[in-house]
Amino acid sequence: MAGQSANGGDNAFPFAPANLADMQHWTGVIGRLQQMMLEHAAGAMDAAAQAGEAMAHPPQAALLADPARIGGAQADFWNDSLRLWQRFLAPAGAASEPSQADKDRRFAAAIWRDNPLFDLIRQSYLLIADHMLKGVDALDGLEPRQRDQLRFATQAFVDAVSPSNFAFTNPQVIEKAIETNGASLMKGLEHMLADLEKGQLTHTDPNAFELGRNIAATPGKVVHETPLYQLIQYMPTTGKVLETPLIIFPPWINRFYILDLNPEKSFVRWAVEQGLSVFVVSWKSADESLAGTTMDDYVLKGMLDAIDTVRAALDVESVHAIGYCVAGTNLAALLAYLAATDAAGKVASATFFTAQVDFSRAGDLNLFVDDGQLELIGQLAGDKGYLDGRFMALTFNLLRGRDLIWSYVVNNYLLGQEYPPFDLLYWNGDTTNLPYAWHRVYLEDLYRDNKLVRPGAIAVGGVPIDLTTVTTPAYVQAGREDHIAPPASVWKITEHFAGPLRFVLAGSGHIAGVVNPPSSGKYQYWTGPAKAASLDDFLAAATETKGSWWPDWIAWLRAFGTGEVPAKGARIPGKGRLKAIEDAPGRYVRMR
Template sequence: MAGLSSDDGQSARSPDKRFAAPEWHTNPAYRTLKEVYLLASDWLLKQSDADDDLDEAERQRINFHLRQFVDAMSPTLMLMSNPTALHKAIETGGASIVAGARNLMTDLNAGRLTMVDAEAFAPGRNLALTPGKVVYRNRLIELIQYAPTTEEVHKTPLLILGPWINKYYILDMQPKNSMMRYLVEQGFTVFVVSWKNPDASMDDIGIEDYMDLGPLAASDVIREITGSPTVNVMGYCIGGTLLTMTLAVLAAKGDKRFNAASFMVSLQDFSRVGDTAVFMDEPAIDLIEQQMMERGYLDSREMSNMFNLLRSNDLIWANVVNNYLLGNKPPAFDLLYWNSDGTRMTRAAHSWYLRNTYVENNLIEPGKITLKDEA
């Protein structure tokens, strides 16, 4: 989203897909409404920058909440000031309004905004179709092996550690965009960690358990199965952060089981995390920890709500327009389906992770973290 979205913070005059309908440019009334909204929003968003008494964290927090307010006040979110929605209501004889009301009632009963057509996808039907088998289980993971489809095979197997806040099949979506399929077609023997969705009985599982039961246990099994003395490893998202800690522990012990490591969108230095920092101050962490103490885990919906607010125009308000004002079905988008298929996080591990990364940024400080008796 360009313009005044919470996504990029560009100027009010930048192209804005919320106002893509031709009426916003050709109709004087709509054009005036758009310009007044954008100018007023631009003025409001500049107010925190004019206050020299604010520190950087306060300024970021105020800017974030102002952007949320500005986005929520868009004239495109009201039926009478959305030309596309009005035209569809007229063309359908009001059927789109009825369908939108039905969608709204469904979401109110479910307690959440529907962002994707959940019936359009299912693992095993049109997602996660690359042939694989579970070769190992423990309390926290299942290890899935994917065999190469080529005559010549790379001698060193590959282990992939994905995030435990989502399901493993992010890298095995549909055949056309499956990394698993691509890797086995290139002659790689691939192993993927599928993290268990924890319940309250697992609240005491900490970050060392994720290390022991995740990459360390998996690499032991992989070396036994393949006979290879070493394993290549790739960490994705928070799985890459865990991999960094694991590699540091192994280096301190002189353990060279991993031949090479790759990282995808994995934070190690948490000094600049963008608007995510708004949700990671001390009061917010205290609230999260209180919720986890009561339940034993952090629910996936709470994490999802945070990510949705970071891109509210794309992930919230665009769906409000599509589902309620236009009366359309939610889009069928495989990545959004995966994003909605989240997992819970154990209390002990998540509390440790938040405080040692987002709050204290200890990963970049030598000796600040001790794991498995290694600093």
């Protein structure tokens, strides 16, 4: 079909309405799409009502009991719809102010606006999506958790049915297919079939990186190994190093090299350059041999064993420790255990990267912790005793489905674009398996029941622990846009620890907020008073500093002792009591 653009000029796009019959046909199609989405919304409300039958005021009954509310919602929807159709049928007389659709990255290409049919499609979609989400917010009688779950599910649905996700409603896909004589669709199908075979969405070129060569390449040696972890010691680059070494505990749900992506982004390399003796734990991806692994194993046979190994190898009384994400949660438990066993002196300071100890405000991940989800996790683990890492990867991707799922469906499958070489996305797809027994307890006892902040509710090595007894100096970093460990949740560490504490809020999220080297000149961070009643109070009095928070951290760390020793002997990997087993990054990080 040939057609005219909205301004009357020639429109080279072949799928524009050419005449009144075409216009009538496509308006009918769009109307039917609106009806289908509204029918789904009604179904979602019915499901919510059924879920609330045990409550005194079921949500749908509460909504239906207020005719004014229904009438207002319907009037808003139809008024917005009329304005939309007016824009479509009489574009010259429509309001020219920017719409929400013009700000949506999914519809950034000019063709979404210039072609009247696809302009209607995007505007209609966003109108219905907005009213579906408003409908969830308007429901009465829902528990806060139920409302959050329904809103999350509704948001996931509207993201999934975006017209940008389907070949025949995405003009960019149609254009690309025509330009390439269908080659883009063939390439996209190749990508999709390859991902189906491996059971995981590909985000970047899997052949662009090689561990130890251009990623996880900071020089070092594996100097200690247990069935649970390998300990990597990195080669010093300064003549002298701080006497107190640094040991980093990454989360076992990810590979450790998020902190060693490349020379420019590597926190590990940067810390070595600051004159620190740096050790990193590389956790083993779970298999049948780790099926019975518990919290005690990660805390005592993992973290404490690594700390004692480094202390003995370097003949020092204490270490500086960093715990990232869930490893920070376990580091908090370890500190409480050390306090209870009169061994707190083993850790001179503790740093927490986007870590939570109080899960009362844990964000959207809490929506995945209910009896049904826990039963599903058990089924996925089966008799193996461990959970396939691809499940956790999917869970995290679902938290940002528009960015981490659907944008790649469009680019990889529909447009058939080649994968870009991106180290962060390579790491994101390099999943690790999780011990099922410990992961389920972690979700139940910490996320669901929030036991870690209840004194004595959790025991480590048979010793009841209490976070309020922790007096170890702590540096707590949170990401302002973190969707995995929300800053309000990370902040709550300050309400439980009893020792000196510095809280720093970094710009960006769970990864970029941490992996932000000074050389990048990106983002900012906020520091504030040592004591504040809430995160809001902290922000009200906080000072913003442009750039990376890493220099603030190293200055804080040096305040706990500036004594230095020559970088020789045991400070060289493999030259002391701990003999080199293999080159970094080791074989555990390569296990799948």
